[in-house]
Amino acid sequence: ITSNEHGQSADEHSVNSNIFTITPVDMDATDKIDQTLTCNIGDVTQAVDVSWKDPSGGDITDGNGGYTVTQGTVDLSKVQKSTLTITAATLQGLTTTSPLTWTCAAKSTLYTDSEQSAFQNVVVTFLTYEVEVKSSEVLTNTA
Numbered sequence: 001i002t003s004n005e006h007g008q009s010a011d012e013h014s015v016n017s018n019i020f021t022i023t024p025v026d027m028d029a030t031d032k033i034d035q036t037l038t039c040n041i042g043d044v045t046q047a048v049d050v051s052w053k054d055p056s057g058g059d060i061t062d063g064n065g066g067y068t069v070t071q072g073t074v075d076l077s078k079v080q081k082s083t084l085t086i087t088a089a090t091l092q093g094l095t096t097t098s099p100l101t102w103t104c105a106a107k108s109t110l111y112t113d114s115e116q117s118a119f120q121n122v123v124v125t126f127l128t129y130e131v132e133v134k135s136s137e138v139l140t141n142t143a
Contacts, residue, residue, distance in 0.1 A: 020044050022106055024122040030129070031091035037122045039104035041080040047073055048106040050082035053119060055100045066090030082106075084122075096126035 021042040029035045041048055050071055052060040062069040066087035072080045084102060094100060103119035 020048065020106060020108075020117075022104065022117055022120045024104060024120045026121075026123040026125075028125050028127050029091075030127050031088060031094070031096050033088050035086050035088075035091060035124070037084045037086070037102055037104075037124065039082045039084075039106075039120065039122060041072075041082065041106045042078065044074050044078055044080055046108075046110045047071060047080055049109055050080070051105050051107070051116065051119075052082075052084045053103045055094070055102060060084065060102075091126075099123050099125045 023040040023042060025038040025040065027035075027037065039050060039052075041050065050069070052067070052069055054060055054065075054067075060067045060069060066089055068085040070083045070085070072082045074080045082104060084104070100123075102122045102124065104122060105117045105119040107116040108114045
């Protein structure tokens with residue numbers, strides 16, 4: 001860089017850029033068993049701090065309210081997979097007749113002054129199964 005005004009040239013400054021991608025994984029689920037949601041953080045070389053929010057926008061804390069947060073580690077492809085496991089009991093306490101949205105965001109642990117990313121939606125569509133009972137007869141020794 002050359003500046004005629006300030007009489008300087010080749011004035012160099014290192015600039016660290018911490019850009020990562022967040023890829024939430026939408027899913028179909030049932031409220032009858034525990035469910036695990038996934039948020040993939042890409043383009044990272046060091047683990048980031050992942051935060052989760054429930055459908056009402058409340059912060060999720062690991063081990064509270066039927067939630068288990070796993071931060072994950074960075075794999076060889078520079079992706080950190082964070083998961084949120086929700087107990088069936090917690091899911092059954094929600095209204096699941098329409099899709100619900102949890103959110104995840106990430107913050108650098110390497111550049112502590114950096115801002116947390118925007119929260120990204122993880123949409124869960126709940127499946128409803130019906131059982132229809134019909135009577136039938138089977139003759140002895142024919143089944």
